Amino acid sequence: AQSVSQHNHHVILSEAASLELGCNYSYGGTVNLFWYVQYPGQHLQLLLKYFSGDPLVKGIKGFEAEFIKSKFSFNLRKPSVQWSDTAEYFCAVNGGYGGSQGNLIFGKGTKLSVKP
Amino acid sequence: GAGVSQTPSNKVTEKGKYVELRCDPISGHTALYWYRQxxxxxxxxxxxFQGTGAADDSGLPNDRFFAVRPEGSVSTLKIQRTERGDSAVYLCASSSxxxxxxxxxxxxxxxxxxxx
Incomplete structure (x- = not known):
């Protein structure tokens, strides 16, 4: 069955540092990919998504992600983080061989702590 | 407009008891999902759920878990004979x-x- 791996459990950065969070999924085929963010005390909210087209997608708050089909990856990036980016980040997928057409399959999440 | 709401926000129950968790989706959203974290x-x-029917219930862990959406809007997740392992945050999501x-x-x- 489809699964999602997020490589880092906890990342600690200083403000203005660059960020890259890894995400890999297990099965190919036509997939839809998402990054969700959960700020402390808030709901999960969508950061960005990839359905088709340009593999470099831009989301809110200066985040972007690149879909590399050959690597089954969808890494999240931000050139310069801010203290307000402190949150937990979840990569999710639907579709693909062994996957679903409705529900999302999430990774375990990466907690990002940004030091002021 | 109003987002997805869930009640109660917290529920403490004794092992073996029955619980109901409620989800109010965004108005007009026909798809509704339950997740456990x-x-x-x-x-x-x-x-x-797509409308009133369960399009995919493959994630329900066992027959103690049941969910309904009788009018295609509000949904209730029902857990019978609760066990300590059921302790988690139960998330509801909706989409168009x-x-x-x-x-x-x-x-x-x-x-x-x-x-x-």
Missing amino acids: SLGQGPEFLIY GRTGGLDEQYFGPGTRLTVT
Whole structure:
């Protein structure tokens, strides 16, 4: 069955540092990919998504992600983080061989702590 | 407009008791999803409704879990004979349903269930 791996459990950065969070999924085929963010005390909210087209997608708050089909990856990036980016980040997928057409399959999440 | 709401926000129950968790989706959203999030994990899919019917209930862990959506709006997740292992945050999400479940899912704040 489809699964999602997020490589880092906890990342600690200083403000203005660059960020890259890894995400890999297990099965190919036509997939839809998402990054969700959960700020402390808030709901999960969508950061960005990839359905088709340009593999470099831009989301809110200066985040972007690149879909590399050959690597089954969808890494999240931000050139310069801010203290307000402190949150937990979840990569999710639907579709693909062994996957679903409705529900999302999430990774375990990466907690990002940004030091002021 | 109003987002997804869930009640109660917290529920503490004794092992063996029955609980109901309620989800009010965004008005007009035909697709509704339930997920469960245990500590240190990403959300795990339970069940997906399209309208009144369960389009995919493959994530329900066993027959103690049941969910309904009788009028295609509000949904109730029902857990019988609760066990300590059921303790988790139960998340509800809704989406427009226009693309058969592949569109953006909007999450509620969750219900934290603690079974003592």
